[in-house]
Amino acid sequence: MNxxxxxxxxxxxxxxQDTEIYRARYGVPAALGSCHTALVEGYVVxxxxxxxxxxxxxxxxxxxxxxxxPGMPPGSPGMDSDRGAxxxxxxxxxxxxxxxxxHYAR
Numbered sequence: 833m834n835x836x837x838x839x840x841x842x843x844x845x846x847x848x849q850d851t852e853i854y855r856a857r858y859g860v861p862a863a864l865g866s867c868h869t870a871l872v873e874g875y876v877v878x879x880x881x882x883x884x885x886x887x888x889x890x891x892x893x894x895x896x897x898x899x900x901x902p903g904m905p906p907g908s909p910g911m912d913s914d915r916g917a918x919x920x921x922x923x924x925x926x927x928x929x930x931x932x933x934x935h936y937a938r
Contacts, residue, residue, distance in 0.1 A: 835909035839883030841872070861930060864900035864922055875899070876924070880908035885921045885934050897924040899933060907938045 836843045848854065854869045855862070858876040866879025873890055876898035889899055900922045901908055907916020916938035923933035 833910075836883055836886075839887075841883065841886070843870070859897045859928055860900055860924060861928055864902045864924065864930060866900065866902055867904060872898075878902075878924075880904060880910050881921055882909050882934075882936070889923075889933075894923065895926050897926060897928075900924055900930070908936070 833843050833845055851867065851869055852862075852865070855865055855878065858869065858871070860869065860876055860878045864878055868877075868879060870877040872886055875889055875896070877886060878898065878900035880901050881899045885899055889896075901919060902922070904911050905917050905919035908919055916936075918935070918937050920932045921934040921936070922930040924930045
């Protein structure tokens with residue numbers, strides 16, 4: 833949340849018992865699941881997605897469900913670590929398939 837707010841997004845939090853319900857509702861494949869699910873201007877954002885990629889998504893407006901960073905990779909926004917690991921940001925397409933949208937080498 834702090835990362836999003838620091839990058840100009842208005843964000844509010846809502847704790848829920850079962851995040852899987854929301855991932856299913858918004859079409860996030862189980863393989864891309866993480867601990868946070870958000871909606872941003874009609875797109876779903878799953879996990880620790882960098883604000884830079886959300887801004888790119890909103891600028892490009894692809895026909896897609898949204899973005900996802902599966903798991904909780906060290907070094908991703910909100911998972912600050914001096915031992916960051918490489919990770920991918922995936923674009924979830926309208927049919928539920930997905931492809932790499934951005935790669936972070938760390």
